[in-house]
Amino acid sequence: MTSGTPQITLYNTLTRTKEPFRPIDANNVRMYVCGPTVYDFAHIGNARPVIVFDVLFRLLRQVYGADHVTYVRNITDVDDKINARALRDYPDLPLNEAIRKVTEKTEAQFLSDAERLGNLPPTWQPRATDNIAEMQVLIGNLIQRGHAYEANGEVLFSVQSMPDYGQLSGRNLEDNLAGARIAVDAHKRNPADFVLWKQSSVEEPGWDSPWGRGRPGWHIECSAMSERYLWDEIRDKLSPEAHRHPHAFDIHGGGLDLIFPHHENEIAQSRCAHGTHAMANIWMHNGFLQVEGQKMSKSLGNFYTISQLLDSEDFGGRKWPGEVLRLAMLMTHYREPIDFSVARLEEADRMLRKWARVYVQSSDECYLADWAVEALADDLNISELWARLHSLARQAEQDASIGRDVTATLNALGFKGLFLKLSGAPGTTDGEDSAIEALVTARLAALNAKDFAKADAIRNELAEQGIALMDYKDENGERQTKWEVKR
């Protein structure tokens, strides 16, 4: 690593402290984030980790080089909730076909949502069903090493076979038992043992395995997919140092709620299957969000999917551009809770409109300026980034050259799309705005002829279309007009 590389600091759930980020192999930075289970449209809460870790991905790409970061986000397409949904929605189809319909449709919707929220596609987006063999290998290893056993048609992970089980969530087996809400299954050696493989009935989806025709448990999927894409597939490229820490990768992320049991169990599986000390070095978790001050739930009527916010007027009586949703999510540090509200979206909308005035439409440059990297390097301190951007945007209003960094940084943060439609000036936009431009030009002519009545009439006409005009004088003292979409 060169001395010029900024030092990134990240909060590690494993140690509950901020730590300097030191990739195992700086030429191959590896990150895994738990993706969606594709049984239903993603809601706005699901969008948070997608956006948060996209920002981290973009930061890492900038610091270590775009070709030196591997980001995996899985698609869970085998799950009992999916089966239930398939039965409900396609009762007349054979189950496997119905499942495929559900998962394909939901996955396509998720990918579209993610893109419209300004996220880059991860390096890999593996599906669980394409990695069944990898899961079986892991399960076989676990059995062989004495960490898993068959009972009652299931393969179970034995938590007491792992002395330091519970490290991530900071809980021990005794504490868990004290809660006494864990279902007592007679076939489990310990109530906290969890399923790695379970048998499927004839009509349920299943794969042949040494333990009978069945399907994987939830946790094993992520262990298998991270292993495949962050170790197996790139091990030949990894440094000698990385080979001294086989199977381990740099960052594992997800929502706060996944700490236990999901991530805890992933760690147990991956470490015990390979006999290693770490699955990932840094574990990151984003905070939860509420909607209008309450936990989002269908019964409270404050449950919103991403596509609903984008395309319907269900929330606040209007549609919200993806970039507005994105900024609303990024107004707060990723570990803090967010109250997702109409007021918050309106504020995000106003912030973007302000920046649109200094945004250089013609620029395709896309990089995080030094001041942005510096802010994000401190555990993704995005508030600090906005503070700096605000200050520079104010200067850019007077000095256009500063707008270049601001523009490139906004592009690099995934906000480009909105700015292209938000505002313009004659000659700077493409064909679809020509009607606006014609009126603006006509109004300028009226103004120069001191026909203020006509000029105001044109301005009112445009205002009714949601276009606001702003007059200013150019460097020659000539009157010019800019316009922006008020919505």
Place this chain on the structure above:
RNA sequence: GGCCUCGUGGCGGAGUGGUGACGCAGCGGAUUGCAAAUCCGCGUACUCCGGUUCAAUUCCGGACGAGGCCUCCA
């Protein structure tokens, strides 16, 4: 019951053991044909109670309040 977070001005939101980040909204002024935009100015906030300290919003303890996990969940 156990384990975690968190509590900053009207709102959003960083940060810090000692001069009130930053933004949104609001108010006053400059500018403008009128506007808008812009510029200048305006706010003495850190839940409460103890403790440590010369000094605490910042550290420690407690109370109260909010949220999460312990069961599918971002």
